[in-house]
Amino acid sequence: MKKRVLFINPGKNDYFTVGRIHMGQTLLGGMLKRQGHEVLVMDYAFLRGLRGNIRVPEIEEVVETFKPDVIGITVFTYVYNECLSMIERISMSTDAPIILGGPHFIMFPGDFGSDTRISYLVRGEAEDVIKDLVVTAKxxxxxxxxxxxxxxPEGIPAVNLDIAYGSEFLSDYQIQLSRGCPFDCTFCNVKMVAGKRVRLRDLSLCVRQIIEAKKRYPNIRTISITDDVPTINKNRFKEFLKMLKNANLDCELTVDNVRADLIDEEMIGLYVSAGGQNICLGVESGHPEVFEMTHKGESLEKIAVAAKLIRKHGLTLGMCFVIGLPGDNLKRHMASLRFAKTLKPDYAFWNMCVPWPFTEVRQWYEKNGTIGELRNFSTLIDPMVNYQSPPAFTAQFPPEDRIKAWLMANMQTYWFDIRSLGKLAREAARYGLYRPLLIFAFGKTLHTIKMRLEFLARNFKQFGLYFTAGKVLRKLRQHARI
Structure with a gap:
């Protein structure tokens, strides 16, 4: 029996914009489409960024017009409240069975277990169950x-963007060359979600899927590699870069989740030649003792060397930190800030520590601190200075100090939108952060100009005048709409 299947990805009510369409839903939806089902993906996180370009219907209208037989909702812990709202709105509009999936249920397997609005809870990657589930769902x-x-790896299909509402405006195509992570970082839950065994996909198949997507969607200008640990096999990743370069797609390339000990100069050179734009290194903490307790298996010295190598090749340098790891406090946080200032990243993510269930950090906090509500917490302050109280703390690093560290770090690495200056000034007065505020106020514009000039110069060198001029014109049109 062929069915009408609606997938929904709720968006967070904040000021972040998402340039990618939910990969898991377009993977699963593509499998169902090939089985003859009619499938629609409504990724509201992605669609929020298209308002002004496209009319985005509310979910009640989608349900009324599409008339789904089955509805699937992806639940991320940080959008828990938005998911609750979406479930309520849907259950008021239709009696179709609702399937919930997503990484939330690995961490919180008991959630929604008695919710009579829900028919199925799927824990884990659903490629092997989705076809039978949709057919039999009631x-x-x-x-x-x-x-x-x-x-x-062979069971991981290609995405189908045709089924996603608004996909004609997609400019950022994401793909995974592998899944899984073998490392034992104490704060991370990836190994519970994707497993410790790295499942390597066929590179030739991945490149063919990228080429086909670019042909079908010429607006795609960025290829994003979103593996859990993309460079786990350095020679393999280098081979991918060579293959992508030979495809001559005239697309920028970005890569998530890079370890400093799994890159080298040859790889960086190939990455640049394939259109590479940035590399974001996971630092976590600049304090030696706090860093050692993460059990990352690399060193701050290697991170510093990798950062200089990235800079040497003219790439945009990003860094990712975690505030509030075991052993951290406000004084030790200053070591992270000094580390960042020394290496001068173009951008930095300052995540607030979340003691996820089943992690070593969770066990540490259960013995040494206080754990509050983790659901609906976003680990980042958004660009307009909206944030929530930290979900965990210790006597040595209380909530007020954590917020102070959070604000201070984001000010001094120019994270916030300049339009937030008034609100930021009020926060600075509240926490006595006058010097960081001045650094942000006087440095933000210069930092933005510097990044954009470097970006355009790199684009011109990689892709030529036509590509670079097109990018400038698109940005001007975007600002004109704003």
Missing amino acids: KEKTPVSIDCTLPS
Whole structure:
């Protein structure tokens, strides 16, 4: 029996914009489409950024016009409240069975277990169960739990962007060359979600999928590699870069989740030649003792060397930190800030520590601190200075000090939007952060100009005048609409 299947990705009510369409839903939806089902993906996180370009219907209108037989919702912990709202709105509009999935249920397997609005709870990667589940799905009195096994690399299909509402405006195409992470970082939950065994996909197939997507969607200008640990096999990643360069797609390339000990000069050179734009290194903490307790298996010295190598090749340098790791406090946080200032990243993510269930950090906090509500917490302050109270703290690093550290770091690495200056000034007065405020106020514009000039110069060198001029014109049109 062929069915009408609606996938929904709720968006967070903040000032972040998302330039990518939810990969998991377009993977699963593509599988169902090939089975003959009619599939629609409504990624509201992505669609928020298109307002002004496209009319985005509310979910009630989508349900009324599409008339789904089955509805799937992806639940991320940081959008928990938005998911609750979406479920309520849908249940008021239709009796179609609702399937919940997503990484939230790995961390919180008991959630929604007695919610009679829900028919199925899917835990884990759903490639091996989705086809049978959709065919047999019916309205259940209480949720039925389904635990998934991890699919083989061959079982990971291509995305189907045709089924996603607004996909004609997509400019950022994401793909995974592998899944899984073998490392044991104490704060990370990836190994619970994707497994410790790295499942390597066929590179030739991945490149063909990228080429096909670019042909079908000429607006795609960025290829994003979103593996859990993309350079785990350095020679393999170098081969991918060579293949992508030979495809001559005239696309920028970005890569998430890079370890400093898994890159080298040859790789960086190939990355640049393939259109590479940035590399963001996971630092976590600049304090030696706090860093050692993360069990990352690399060193701050290697991170510093890698940062200089990235700079040497003219790439945009990013760094990712975590505030409030075991052993951290306000004084030790200053070591992270000094480390960042020394290496001068173009951007930095300052995440607030979340003691996820089943992690070593969770065990540490259970013995040494206080853990509050983790659901709906966003680990980053958004560009307009909206944030929530830290979900965990210790006597040595209380909530007020954590917020102070959070604000201070983001000010001095120019994270906030200049339009937030008034609100930022009030926060600075509240926490006595006058010097960081002055650094931000006087440095933000110069920092932005510097980044944009470097970006354009790199684009001109990589792609030529036509590509670079087109990018400038698109940005001007975007600002004109604003």
